[in-house]
Amino acid sequence: MIRFVVAGHRAIASGDFKLDDIAGGAGRLDVLVRCVNSAFFLSHSIRTDVELYLILQGGEDAPKTVRFVGSELRYLNPDERSTASLIRNALLKKTGTCEARSSPGIYVSKDSFFDVIDKLKQISSIVYLKEDGNDVREYEFPENVTFVLGDDKDLTAEEENAVMSCSPSKICLGPISLHADHCMIVVLNELDRSNAV
């Protein structure tokens, strides 16, 4: 299983935003929405071996985690607006202490970034995508791997400390720093190649 965790530092967790304004009033939700596209879309299918955790840390209801499970996903289209709508539906769902299902393959919980990292470090190898890491092309992917990224902002010092406490592999993707969703495309291409050998 391949997992991605994306920290949305200002993304509004309440679901109180307009679909016309996901890059503004929704706290750069557009960045997270593009990560959904990158995580799952192939030319003729969906990546069923991927899970994506979006951590929304903006506004009064924060934090919330919206989890996408590739093997269960339905009703996902590649455009930003329709994906933002699925996320908003999840955020508008009442969440108690347990994770709730919003639509097929989409779940919402009150988990924080730190809760998510704590859970995933038990079941997978943590990889921190970072410019000063080792080249991804020399990395041997384990069977269960979790890649951690920031949105348009780097991880905060507290978030980075939580990740570093997992003794992660630090991996870089090339000589130029890329947007989070573009990083995911490069990582997945590398994984596709390593699985094809």
Place this chain on the structure above:
Amino acid sequence: MIRFVVAGHRAIASGDFKLDDIAGGAGRLDVLVRCVNSAFFLSHSIRTDVELYLILQGGEDAPKTVRFVGSELRYLNPDERSTASLIRNALLKKTGTCEARSSPGIYVSKDSFFDVIDKLKQISSIVYLKEDGNDVREYEFPENVTFVLGDDKDLTAEEENAVMSCSPSKICLGPISLHADHCMIVVLNELDRSNAV
């Protein structure tokens, strides 16, 4: 210079569409919009060595070509809606026999796919991104290169004939077929790596 040509087979050339409906009524303009994002955005800057040609072939005013010039671009944001708005502004501009400037770095003309390929084959090496091509990692990039892609549909037989008549390099990006915008990310990462050597 790195150039991309993307054939938008149904994308509405008249500009007569709603920004809320770019994946529907605009003839899958969302695919082309994501290609703009892939072509130009880096973490902290714009790729100034890239040009992108979007060919809109849907509706009564077709064909039209919207050309993006990385070194001149202003007012470009990564979200789909704002980029679709820039494209619509270009399409609503009156076009005569010459290319017209719509906003900084964005030009519109009545050029067809075939016109664009005819022009670019004079000044650059044509590369056809295709599943049965040679691995991009074994390709030596020339200084001036043009990559040709379809949108969510493959090139038509006529389009493919026009490309093949340029004796293009046929290049594949990995073992799995990807969306056009994701292909562009993989190509650009490869170029970044080859330039860094």
